[in-house]
Amino acid sequence: MVVQREHSYDCFQEICSLVASFTPKISSIFTPIIIIITAFLSVSYATTQYRKRSGKNNLETPPNGVSLFDETPKDRSPGVWNPSSFRWPKPAPFADWSIETTKPLPYRPFKYGPKYFVTMGIRNTNYDEWIEMDNEFPRFYREKAVRISERGQKCCRTLPEAFPAAVELLEELVEYLPSRYPSLYERVDKGIKNLWSGEVIDNTSQPLPEDPMQSVGRLTQDDMAILIERPDGDYYLLAGAILLAGFWRLEDKLGMPLWEIHTSAGVPHYREKLEKSMYKFFRRLKAEDFVTRNNYTLQIDDNLPWSVSVGDEDSNDLGWHHAEQDPPIGKHHLRSERQSLRRLPKSGAIVFGIHTYFSPITELAKEDYVPGRLASAIRSWDETISSYKGTYTYEKVLLKYLDEKHREQIQRGLKLEEEDQRRRYPW
Numbered sequence: 001m002v003v004q005r006e007h008s009y010d011c012f013q014e015i016c017s018l019v020a021s022f023t024p025k026i027s028s029i030f031t032p033i034i035i036i037i038t039a040f041l042s043v044s045y046a047t048t049q050y051r052k053r054s055g056k057n058n059l060e061t062p063p064n065g066v067s068l069f070d071e072t073p074k075d076r077s078p079g080v081w082n083p084s085s086f087r088w089p090k091p092a093p094f095a096d097w098s099i100e101t102t103k104p105l106p107y108r109p110f111k112y113g114p115k116y117f118v119t120m121g122i123r124n125t126n127y128d129e130w131i132e133m134d135n136e137f138p139r140f141y142r143e144k145a146v147r148i149s150e151r152g153q154k155c156c157r158t159l160p161e162a163f164p165a166a167v168e169l170l171e172e173l174v175e176y177l178p179s180r181y182p183s184l185y186e187r188v189d190k191g192i193k194n195l196w197s198g199e200v201i202d203n204t205s206q207p208l209p210e211d212p213m214q215s216v217g218r219l220t221q222d223d224m225a226i227l228i229e230r231p232d233g234d235y236y237l238l239a240g241a242i243l244l245a246g247f248w249r250l251e252d253k254l255g256m257p258l259w260e261i262h263t264s265a266g267v268p269h270y271r272e273k274l275e276k277s278m279y280k281f282f283r284r285l286k287a288e289d290f291v292t293r294n295n296y297t298l299q300i301d302d303n304l305p306w307s308v309s310v311g312d313e314d315s316n317d318l319g320w321h322h323a324e325q326d327p328p329i330g331k332h333h334l335r336s337e338r339q340s341l342r343r344l345p346k347s348g349a350i351v352f353g354i355h356t357y358f359s360p361i362t363e364l365a366k367e368d369y370v371p372g373r374l375a376s377a378i379r380s381w382d383e384t385i386s387s388y389k390g391t392y393t394y395e396k397v398l399l400k401y402l403d404e405k406h407r408e409q410i411q412r413g414l415k416l417e418e419e420d421q422r423r424r425y426p427w
């Protein structure tokens with residue numbers, strides 16, 4: 001504002017002296033026009049200066065060339081968050097939840113072809129369902145504990161800028177888990193106790209006994225990432241407990257903005273189909289919102305934390321070219337993530353949760369409709385998606401198997417026209 005006023009005043013003085021040198025008649029015709037033009041030029045100049053200083057120009061020329069600036073909510077500037085007083089209500093206990101008998105949810109989030117649509121695919125979800133847990137918790141817990149002790153900061157890390165957000169996330173989990181899963185978690189003075197493992201996660205000592213994201217990682221089956229909006233309006237991955245991601249490493253992506261996380265991995269159709277809506281969604285996400293989405297891919301080994309088929313986790317050369325050609329069907333697995341997104345009320349950071357559901361194809365194919373639908377979905381992938389998902393290494397074996405199982409289901413009388421009544425996306 002100050003810049004704008006000073007500049008207008010200088011210009012105005014120059015124009016006045018110019019005008020004074022004209023005759024009174026000419027002056028009376030041209031003065032208003034000159035004043036209007038001057039005012040317009042002054043305002044444009046001041047606006048440009050303000051945008052340069054505030055960094056807002058960065059948003060007008062994002063890497064995809066689409067203007068994302070307009071999507072910033074009008075009530076706050078990029079990178080500024082006024083802590084919200086909103087708190088999620090306490091979740092209801094998960095009815096009859098048991099670490100022995102509650103099975104993983106059977107997400108089957110693939111759709112029939114012939115066309116595969118790349119979309120955000122987010123759905124509003126009840127707060128109570130923030131964290132899903134099942135009888136695979138012990139396996140996940142053990143795998144994560146090994147990863148934390150063997151790989152440490154490569155998997156769990158909080159950059160200083162994200163520390164308050166990581167502590168807030170830990171607090172939120174300490175509040176949520178004992179209410180939702182009372183047979184697994186109990187509040188204790190220091191924080192929270194896992195009644196199955198006996199472990200206490202301390203979120204009260206100063207300083208904390210470990211990186212808060214490490215504690216976050218131990219508490220649930222999810223991997224979790226924290227993204228923070230900076231004044232340039234972009235979202236940066238600044239903390240994570242990424243322990244079972246299968247195909248990507250926190251160390252490669254930490255510090256990156258959202259677009260680069262995706263483009264550096266060559267996520268198919270990201271620029272044209274996803275980027276604009278993702279940024280719009282991220283900017284508008286409120287502390288009151290909670291959404292989930294599901295994805296799926298194929299993995300041809302049974303290693304949950306890291307898919308060894310695409311190379312050694314510490315190698316610089318990763319990719320499907322390492323994978324065995326036409327592996328036997330016993331090695332094929334469906335890897336499906338239930339991803340969740342919410343904004344923390346105090347810090348304004350965004351929390352991205354990833355719960356991986358991992359099943360052998362030979363088990364999945366026993367379910368009604370699943371082999372036929374999965375085969376159709378895989379056939380609907382275009383070249384870009386197929387090469388990203390490594391289809392060429394396993395499709396011959398996989399499609400033959402799925403087609404056979406589908407035929408068997410039809411032969412025993414499965415009615416395809418009844419599928420919509422029996423299953424609805426993402427099941």
Ligand code: HEM
Nearest residue numbers: 119120225237247248253261265267268274278295296352
């Ligand atoms: C609405 C939000 C988001 C959408 C629509 C989205 C979409 C996608 C899609 C389509 C892929 C390709 C794999 C697949 O089919 O799922 C992908 C991969 C990925 N996304 Fe996202 N994503 C979102 C949010 C995030 C966030 C918040 C992170 C932060 C960590 C993230 C990190 C990644 C990573 C690391 C990969 C894997 C890249 C690789 O293959 O190495 N995504 N995402």
